[in-house]
Amino acid sequence: MYRKYTGRGRGFATRGMRTGAALAGAALLLAGCSSGGDSPDDTSSRPVKQQPKEKDPYWVNPDGNAARQAASYAEEGKKDDAELIRRIAEQPVAEWLVPENAEDQARGFTEAAEKADRDALLVVYNIPHRDCGQYSGGGAADGNAYRAFIDQVAQGIGDRHATVVLEPDAVLHLVDNCTPKEFHEERYDLLKGAVEKLKSLKNTKVYLDAGNAGWQNPDALWEPLKRSGVEQADGFAVNVSNFQTTESSTEFGKNLSAKIGNKPFVIDTGRNGNGAYTKGKDPWCNPPGRALGETPTTKTSDPLVDAYLWVKRPGESDGTCRGGPKAGEWWPEYALGLAKAD
Numbered sequence: 297m298y299r300k301y302t303g304r305g306r307g308f309a310t311r312g313m314r315t316g317a318a319l320a321g322a323a324l325l326l327a328g329c330s331s332g333g334d335s336p337d338d339t340s341s342r343p344v345k346q347q348p349k350e351k352d353p354y355w356v357n358p359d360g361n362a363a364r365q366a367a368s369y370a371e372e373g374k375k376d377d378a379e380l381i382r383r384i385a386e387q388p389v390a391e392w393l394v395p396e397n398a399e400d401q402a403r404g405f406t407e408a409a410e411k412a413d414r415d416a417l418l419v420v421y422n423i424p425h426r427d428c429g430q431y432s433g434g435g436a437a438d439g440n441a442y443r444a445f446i447d448q449v450a451q452g453i454g455d456r457h458a459t460v461v462l463e464p465d466a467v468l469h470l471v472d473n474c475t476p477k478e479f480h481e482e483r484y485d486l487l488k489g490a491v492e493k494l495k496s497l498k499n500t501k502v503y504l505d506a507g508n509a510g511w512q513n514p515d516a517l518w519e520p521l522k523r524s525g526v527e528q529a530d531g532f533a534v535n536v537s538n539f540q541t542t543e544s545s546t547e548f549g550k551n552l553s554a555k556i557g558n559k560p561f562v563i564d565t566g567r568n569g570n571g572a573y574t575k576g577k578d579p580w581c582n583p584p585g586r587a588l589g590e591t592p593t594t595k596t597s598d599p600l601v602d603a604y605l606w607v608k609r610p611g612e613s614d615g616t617c618r619g620g621p622k623a624g625e626w627w628p629e630y631a632l633g634l635a636k637a638d
Contacts, residue, residue: 307321343358347388349414352592352594355412355416374466374487381628392418393418398449399448402448402449406452410456418460418461423486424436456594459502460468461533461605462490462503463504466505467524470484471516484524495529501530503530504524505532506561508534508548509547531560531561532562535563540572558600560600561601562602563604565589566585566607566609566610570585570586583613586636587634611630612624613625613636
């Protein structure tokens with residue numbers, strides 16, 4: 297039943313991605329296009345800032361889709377909409393690396409984060425036979441292409457501080473047999489190799505994706521996670537791109553953790569404020585009435601939960617369902633809906 301629960305629709309949003317010098321100058325760019333305001337009390341056009349480092353060490357991209365949308369709304373005089381979108385723009389969200397430009401992007405994002413005295417939050421999502429050919433199908437052409445891609449990511453990160461969420465759905469689709477069996481052994485090898493390569497970097501943390509609480513019993517996942525290298529990783533990630541509540545995700549994660557040496561985990565809380573949608577076909581895909589969840593932080597209430605993160609970027613489509621654009625593309629109307637329901 298992977299179509300019902302996996303929460304795919306990861307995609308890549310190429311719009312608004314910046315690297316190198318463009319990222320370094322993003323704060324100045326945004327400040328320049330969002331200056332002004334009708335009164336000192338008007339905060340709809342102020343530049344976005346970093347969150348307090350002790351609470352949330354991850355980098356806020358001042359030129360992300362939400363930041364630029366907020367600036368656009370402010371310029372159009374839509375102050376209420378600008379303020380709503382700022383609820384997203386002011387939080388750190390993960391940057392999903394595009395395979396065609398992985399090294400430059402990894403370098404650009406980590407350099408920009410370092411200049412802001414923050415850590416970069418990255419997603420690696422390029423496993424061969426990705427997403428079983430669904431909304432976010434694709435991935436590397438073969439195992440060698442994937443290994444070269446991981447090498448490029450590692451080269452781009454270097455010694456800078458980064459946290460990497462590794463391959464959403466890749467382990468889950470081994471367990472539910474969505475990925476053909478002839479590719480299973482290769483996938484285990486590729487995931488384990490990716491963990492080893494990224495963990496060889498001086499300041500990189502790695503969390504291997506482990507599905508979500510709406511899927512099935514953790515008993516089906518712990519052995520495949522071990523075969524994929526989770527014991528060498530810093531932990532695992534749950535609820536990526538999904539809508540399961542933080543409470544259910546914590547319970548799911550703790551049950552799974554107990555089977556793999558009490559490994560810690562992170563939870564994607566970007567869109568889980570109202571929990572999972574349960575009506576209609578593909579309830580995981582652009583469901584209506586959802587809300588932003590807990591804001592990103594490393595100050596959680598459970599010692600096994602390393603962080604609440606916004607891995608799937610709120611406001612980006614899950615796929616061409618329920619009127620949405622392609623997976624990963626910015627959808628301002630959906631973003632407003634999430635922020636309004638918060």
